[in-house]
Each structure stands twice: as C-alpha cells, then as structure tokens.
Amino acid sequence: MAAQNVSSCFDALVIGAGIQGSFTAYHLAKNNMRTLLLEQFLLPHSRGSSHGQTRIIRKTYDKNFYTQMMIECYQLWKQLETEANVTLYRQTGLIVMAVEGNLDFQARVRTLVQNQVPMESLTSEDFSKRFPAVNLPLGSSAIIDKTAGVLYADRALKTVQDLFQRFGGMIRDGEKVVDIQPGSLVSVTTTAGMYRAKNLVITAGPWANKLLNPMRLQLPLKTLRIAVPYWKEKVPGTYGISKSFPCFLVLNQARHHIYGLPSNEYPGLMKICYHHGTEAEPDERDVTSQTHFHDIKVLADFVSEYLPGLDPTPAIVESCMYTLTPDEDFILDRHPVHSNIIIGAGFSGHGFKLAPVVGKVLCELSMGKRTSYSLSPFKISRFQLKSVL
C-alpha cells in the first residue's frame, strides 16, 4: 500500500520499532488510539539495541524506582505471554557478586529487602557448593535474586509488534523518517510519504539525536558499540540453562560491570558481556576503525579468573548498541517546546526488561494522562542542555 493512501491523520505516531517504541505503540493501540509505528529498516533487523535472542530480567537495582517499576513489568510480561500464548521469560535467578563493602552491592541488597523480593545471601562455602564451576574471589560477597531470569528478546519484540497490529495498529517498516514539522498536528515525512498525527513519540534508540537535531534539541547521549561475545564450554552444559545455571552480574570487578547468561541460545556457548563499549555512530557500527579488542580482553581475563570451565577466547562475537545518558537513567519526557512530542531515549544498556512500563508511561504522556510513576528521575531538565530553542 502506498504511503499516500494510508489514512493521513493518526491519534499517535511512534518513530522507531525497537522494544520501547513497539511497547508504546502496543499500549496506545490497546487504549484505542489510532496509531502508526514507523521503522527505518525492514523488520526484523539487527542494527539498533533490541535484537538478539536474550536479555536479563531482574528486580536487582540500586535505585528503588526501577525495582518498583519492575514489579509491574513482571506482570505485564506475563500478560503478554498470555495474550500471545508464547513463552518469553524463563526464571533462572541472578547471582550478584562484588567485593565486600561495595556500596552499589549494598544498595541493591537494600532495595531487594525493602521490596520483599525473594533473595538469598551466599557464604563462600554455600557458593562453591552451589556453583562449583565458578571461582568467587576471596573477600567477595554474593546474593541470588531468585525471580530474575532470561527474556527471549527477539521473540518478545515480534510478539509486541504482532499484538499491536492485532489491536488495530499499523506498522510501516523500511520507511525512514526524514523530516518532522511540529504543530498541533505533527507532520512526519518519510522516504515513502507523509503522515500527520496529534501526538508523536520518538523512540529512535541510538538515532534519537539525529531526529531531534532539526528541532533544536540535543540530549547528552553517547552511543556505544557493544561487543556481544559467546564463550565455549569445555564440557557442554557446565553453565547451561538446562542445568539451572543462573544469570550473573559482577559489579565493578573491571571498571564497568560484567554480566552473563547461561548457555542456551547457541548450545555450548555462554554469553558474557562488558557493560561498556566504544563510542560509535549507529550507521557506522561495523565500519569504525576501533575494534572490540579492549572489551574482549577485559572479558577474557574475567573468564580465566571466574569461569575456568570456559575457553577464554570467544567463539562468536556479535554487536549491539547502547545509548548512554550521563547518569544511566532513562529519558522519558515531553519535548521542552513542543508538548505533543514525547521522547523515550537513553536506555543505557538496561532498558529491555523495563519496556512494558516504559511503553505504558510514554503512552500516558502521549494521551495527556497522569503517569503511573513519578517521572522526575527521567526528566530532560536534569541536564544542562547545549541548545534548546
């Protein structure tokens, strides 16, 4: 269908069919808003931040507001599974490890306790009995967040998009937005046509600032290319999901966190990543001269020290993008000048699990409703902006 034939005025238009835009569109359509979701690439694609087979889901956060949002996220992920009759979540638990006295670790334990999240503290004897294939360094603390697990990310993204369409929403992929004209009706021009909507939501991941630039708004976002290496088990299954091996998170063992998921998606291979990367433009993710070399070295050293059952040379390295804010908290707000333009950005490498609630509050903002959560941690005004009209 040519874009010109598509009904030209929508209640809401969402730019970007990653997990945040797709969940926003889903909630809008459920609220009977006539909604169009635009995506620059043909779906599915692997150029942004939402691709890949798995993500960690957990309530372990140092900041209470995320743990509170996660309580509803678990319910909404469950609801999505029921609506679509698919499995999206597998409970594995999450081991959190840190050097004794680590403040971030203590804050996370406090938040779990405050919110009565089932958890367990492990002594080093408990730890080595439960996880004989993991070396916990002397002087470390460890807990397990029992409700944590794995989300099947690619499957989840497709499910949200399918349900959005089932609720009457329209997706147009392979259409890049090239111009936005603000107004009481926002006009959006793509490579294929022009659309108008009463409200616009921009959830463009690492491309957010490119879309905001013509509207004189530049958010303090850094886009990072992230290495996603998979490490081979010397004995297949040692760290396998089928043997109930959990996800793990090591706080600041290196400069940034290191996290891993049990071997599952590629049999015999465990995904272990560094919560950092190299600055890169999303369109140049794979052509940049900088390589993943440094991050892989950090991870290889970690694997040798903690996980002796893995070959410390990655078997596969995939790539993904982070969009970091300075404080690693999200941006969920209105454009400071154009109040019917809503922005969801800066998910800082931890936004997947929170997408059901992110989508809900972006939908609420777009519909002019009172939001279900305080959005003060997520406001644009917490930053000193360089250029706002």
Ligand SMILES: Cc1cc2nc3c(=O)[nH]c(=O)nc-3n(C[C@H](O)[C@H](O)[C@H](O)COP(=O)(O)OP(=O)(O)OC[C@H]3O[C@@H](n4cnc5c(N)ncnc54)[C@H](O)[C@@H]3O)c2cc1C
């Ligand atoms: C390696 C890695 C591991 C991670 N692990 C976890 C984890 O364990 N747990 C967790 O909760 N989170 C995790 N995350 C973070 C999570 O995946 C992201 O926060 C989330 O996917 C961000 O989604 P998004 O919709 O904002 O961005 P994206 O997925 O990038 O979506 C933005 C979309 O906008 C489209 N777009 C941009 N510009 C235009 C335009 N002009 N016209 C039309 N469309 C446009 C893009 O093509 C893209 O599809 C991880 C991320 C990475 C990279």
Ligand SMILES: O=C(O)[C@@H]1CCCCN1
């Ligand atoms: O959100 C998560 O759970 C992962 C692991 C920790 C670092 C951020 N990404």
